[in-house]
Amino acid sequence: MPIDKISKKTFFVTGGAGFIGSNVVEFLINKKAEVIVYDNLQSGNYDFIKNFSDKGMTFIKGSTLDKELLITSLKKYNPNCIIHMAANPIISYSGAVFDEGLRTTFNVLDAMRLSNINHIIFPSSGSVYGNATILPTPESYGPMLPISLYASMKLGSEALICAFNSIYGIDYNIFRLANAVGKNMTHGVAYDFVKKLKSNATELNVLGNGTQKKNYIAVPDILSGIFHVYSNEKYKNNIFNLASSDQISVREIAELSLKLCKSTVKISYQTQQEGWKGDVVDNFISNKRLLDIGFKPTMTSAQAIEYTINLLLKNYA
Template sequence: MHLVTGGAGFIGSHLVDALVESGQKVRVLDNFSSGREEFLSHHEDSGRVEIFRADLLDMNAVKKSMQGVEMVHHLAANPDIRLGTEVTDTDLKQGTLATYNVLEAMRMEGVSRISFSSSSAIYGEAEQMPTPETYGPVMPISLYGASKLGSEALITAWAGTFGAEAWIHRFANIV
């Protein structure tokens, strides 16, 4: 079973489609604050997709959604970079704290594989384009970018501390 956080979002729903097409069973955990039910409606009768409507800040729900999972694809986050300037704790809560909850629920439920959707926003105003993964120092200029960088650090430390496997993907603008 694969768990896709943010699985009702644009990227997440496409990942759900690909996993189902490859024969996998998928559990989607989404609070539907920006995700859309219609992105998943074609899986309604497939028997391959379970939907958990919950927030990643609800540790009990996250832990419950983790039961029986072999791999986590963590895509959930605040999709609006500008919102972080209006409600300044949004990215901290929906990014870094949500990632902590995912990792802690993984640890409690014995799940040791995570794929994380990060962002090129961690680079800030990079002077080299295209920006290689080895570029540094990374200096985000948005709270969103800082939250993604913080989540990357948490995941890296978690993997090292608890022997987990982690993949981090730094997407640029998705349109």
């Protein structure tokens, strides 16, 4: 991977104290970039990144809803690129869609326009396709019919980014991520299962009937995928799915969790397939477009889950 677009460059990472964001920060610091983290610590954790403060990271405690602070910070640090991770990853009520999803993206884009910053990397989601009829689902699939507020917020954010590109020339790399797993994880099914099993639960209660299938992606593969694309100018202003090449079911994750946690409790399932309203029960996004440009994830979905559960167990040990 060419590092001239990373080394000695400045990245402004909104949400950089969160699960994926903190891994992005570590990656960039290791590549000798300068990193400005802008995070309100709503769901992030400063402990994830505190060791980088003497290695080229600056932390600003601020909200993307505070546009003035955002503009002042961008003007002060004049970054080469914004990696916009800040969002509420578990949007479950309608009020949050606008403020904690769409408005945060709008503010970041508008602050970029006003500060002459012209490149954004944005983590969208594989859930934007809704209940797609083509699996694995390619980026060209349509019509896009999201079935959750979270996915609608992500699709709306993508639309805003495309419009800012068209009108104001702000370049972008959008990634529709599969379910992300890995170090510093604080939410998601593998995290929930391990947490339940470690709290001496007598039963592992699973949301849905366990047949829901999704593809996953481990953080190291997310990082190499994102920067594989970012490092090559010719891939800018494009959308890429970023996922492993296969799926795993919730039942398989539950069984793997029991095995790795050395637990023998009973797994209990619900009768309906979906775990919650808006759960895409068969989510399989195609990574062919990335494979075609030479990026190959190193882990299958099952390997990504196993890798993550082992990391979580190390934290408990």
